Amino acid sequence: QSVVTQSPSASGTPGQRVTISCSGSSSNIGTKYVSWYQQLPGTAPKLLVYRTNQRPSGVPDRFSGSKSGTSASLAISGLRSEDEGDYYCAAWDDSLSGIVFGTGTKVTVL
């Protein structure tokens, strides 16, 4: 069982803004960079955000990350049908001495 929790699901209509939350602790999110991964059906995870709010080359600026205390958020603006999938937050955890992943959020485009 992950020590980093996410809301199980989020949904919106095309064009809307959706926000996914991620709650951790001082040993991970509170003191470390947060990353976000997108996993589309049947595919491997893909890095969406790193260093809490940085996007890799090729990731649209519709995706944005932020952090406050021991919680982090991923916002998806201008929601599109191809955004439908699972989203995971992650951070290094000092207690684990490894990466801890959030429980995941399934995004549905209505």
Place this chain on the structure above:
Amino acid sequence: EVQLVESGGGLVQPGGSLRLSCAASGFTFSSYWMHWVRQVPGKGLEWVSHISDDGSRTNYADSVGGRFTISRDNAKNTLYLQMNSLRAEDTAVYYCARDLGGWNDFWGQGTLVTVSS
């Protein structure tokens, strides 16, 4: 182009062993820490293990410590995961992933390990 290709998955009986490989190309493999991450079908991601760029430092999740061993051959650009004393709960897709400072910027396509009698 960065590529990570896992192999070695399959069906194994409880208590058995399996060695996974991850062939890397398109980057200087010896300069990067590497990870194994697994995912039970239909469930979330679980970090399994990581190894430093030179192979001198490793760490494991509590769920696999003492049973799994991560290693690498920088001359062959290959990452390994030796899995012993396998249990039904080890059934998952295993991904190798490159580390870029505490996050994974490239992932392989995964290899399925099924532990069942």
